[in-house]
Amino acid sequence: MNQEFSILSDADCSCLQIEVLVHESWIDRFMADHQLIIPVSESYHLINLKADLAEGKLSVYADIQEKEGSSIRITCLPKWDATLQQIHLEELKLDLVSKNILLKSAGWFAKTFMGAKIDKKIEEAASRLYTEQMETLLKNGILIPIPKVGSAGVQVRSVVISEMIFIDHSIKVKAMIDGYWKLELKGEEKG
Numbered sequence: 001m002n003q004e005f006s007i008l009s010d011a012d013c014s015c016l017q018i019e020v021l022v023h024e025s026w027i028d029r030f031m032a033d034h035q036l037i038i039p040v041s042e043s044y045h046l047i048n049l050k051a052d053l054a055e056g057k058l059s060v061y062a063d064i065q066e067k068e069g070s071s072i073r074i075t076c077l078p079k080w081d082a083t084l085q086q087i088h089l090e091e092l093k094l095d096l097v098s099k100n101i102l103l104k105s106a107g108w109f110a111k112t113f114m115g116a117k118i119d120k121k122i123e124e125a126a127s128r129l130y131t132e133q134m135e136t137l138l139k140n141g142i143l144i145p146i147p148k149v150g151s152a153g154v155q156v157r158s159v160v161i162s163e164m165i166f167i168d169h170s171i172k173v174k175a176m177i178d179g180y181w182k183l184e185l186k187g188e189e190k191g
Contacts, residue, residue: 012180013157020173027051027171034132038062038125040118046072056166058089060122070098074118080164087126087164089119134159141179150186154179 031049038046046062053059058078064070076089141155156179163174 013178014181015176015178016154016181017174017176020175022171022173024051024053024169030129034129036125036129037065038118038121040064040121053166053169053171055168058166067098070096072096074122076119078164078166080161082160082162085161086130087123089123092119094118142177150184153182153184155182 028050031051036047036049038049040046043066045065047065048063050061051058052061056077057075059073059075061073062071064072073095075093075095077091079088079090080086081088137156137159141153144152146152154177156177158178159175160178161173161175163172165172
């Protein structure tokens with residue numbers, strides 16, 4: 001993915017390397033807030049996604065929108081490509097969870113999901129979310145409250161993720177933010 005840049009000039013910016021620990025509960029809330037829908041085919045879509053991070057693997061649980069009471073578990077080994085700034089999913093494994101005996105048949109499941117290149121569809125959905133977040137950061141910047149003191153803000157020029165490590169129940173991200181930094185300090189208000 002080519003990094004889009006804001007209108008800030010190089011002279012106005014400075015870089016800061018950061019390490020962020022993203023918990024799976026934050027990922028679940030983020031996916032729910034964005035109402036992520038992954039089209040598997042023209043007829044089937046995955047909704048209500050939930051993440052489970054364990055032992056360097058990512059498991060995603062999703063409901064099949066058109067088949068009430070049916071869901072799928074996708075387990076894979078996620079890898080961050082720092083050059084392309086995108087995620088790749090390797091060693092993909094799919095499991096159907098359904099109360100419907102007809103859906104459990106190997107023919108329906110294989111025809112619907114095995115030929116759908118679901119790994120690419122999930123990668124595309126993740127890439128879309130990443131692009132949307134980068135556009136939001138470039139437009140709105142970042143504001144970090146500092147308890148009892150004030151806030152630190154940055155008008156973002158670019159964000160480059162150098163490393164993304166999937167660990168138990170969280171993701172460790174190392175990134176560089178290039179932007180114009182502002183610090184606002186306030187005295188503690190007396191009540």
